[in-house]
Amino acid sequence: MKIAVYGPEFNERSHSAIAALFAYLGSKSAEVFVDAHFFNSILEHSSINIKANTLGTFTDLDDSFDLMISVGGDGTILRAITHVKDLDIPIVGINTGRLGFLATIKRDDIIGALDQIFEGKYRISKRSVLSVTTNQKESNFELDFALNEVTVSRKNTTSMISIETWLDDEYLNSYWADGLIISTPTGSTGYSMSCGGPVIMPESDSLVITPIAPHNLNARPLVISAKHKIRLNVSGREHEYLVSLDSRINSLDNSIGITIKKAAFDIKMIELKAGTFIQTLRKKLLWGADPRN
Structure with a gap:
């Protein structure tokens, strides 16, 4: 061995x-x-x-x-x-x-x-593993996958950000919040759970969308099928936002949108x-x- x-x-x-x-x-x-x-x-x-x-x-x-x-x-x-x-x-x-x-x-x-x-x-x-791509020709991530979660959050500001969220080609919601967590079942017992998200059995073919301190209290965690692609566009007072893949943090310009989906492995x-x-x-x-x- x-x-x-x-x-x-x-x-x-x-x-x-x-x-x-x-x-x-x-x-x-x-x-x-x-x-x-x-x-x-x-x-x-x-x-x-x-x-x-x-x-x-x-x-x-x-x-x-x-x-x-x-x-x-x-x-x-x-x-x-x-x-x-x-x-x-x-x-x-x-x-x-x-x-x-x-x-x-x-x-x-x-x-x-x-x-x-x-x-x-x-x-x-x-x-399950999440893969992340941007709407740019070249990847902005040295490693573009996460086992636990992909988190979008504010940078250098105490103001909320707006996260326009699409499932495949259908508009879902614009979250006014400190951030948004896209979690795998493995990551459901981590950051997502601490923000009120549900615990999901590890081999479930699902993902969780969990807002971080949302302005609207009716913005609740949402469990979706892992077959969906999640597209996010961020806007706010600052020109950049943070994307965390597990514990690896990247800074992106607001003009750069990201797509999150279940990885092929x-x-x-x-x-x-x-x-x-x-x-x-x-x-x-x-x-x-x-x-x-």
Whole structure:
């Protein structure tokens, strides 16, 4: 098995998880390659003997890899998919962060979880991805896709912006708001949920349009079929607005419209028996818990 390991800058909080991961991988007949920045950070800031259990580093991936392991939080997984792109490499996350909707392996369950993966005792959860294009000939985005959401928001102003929204060729609404979130089912438990959007099961073929602090209270979150193309045109007091693809922020001129649609590829997330989406919802959102007891 050929494995890519990705992580952010090393911090002491993740020391035990990283040590356990590489000790385990070193005991298996696996080819292990580590993100170059993560590799150097571990060498510089820890005593973990990472060289003994790896074959090398990577800056880009190809389709020869069988698995990517992300070490961090959900944000780390969002950065990891920028390497995976459309290569069909399954991803699993070891959670050394906080909430952990995407990174579901706990620090104290790394060995058991990896045993399941090496034994093939898991399922693949296919997650929809959004692609973004502009009405310009050349793309304004270095990476033009997002796993969680695409967000349009105001820039350098406290005034609201107007976001003219079309579904395919049919006018939907002009949102007077701080911004607008277009979310996948995966992203429905993120920024969209914090702005009042619904939670959607990961493999639903749907998208959510969620306004951010709308001026009109009757502008509610809307669930639509993922077959639709969403076209947005922004106007306001400032000449530019912000477009965020997951955590990657771009600044666009108001004259540039964007189109958002479901991408032609999915991201494959590994789901273990003890880490299903419903179990994660119950744990993270305390569903079924009675605080009186």
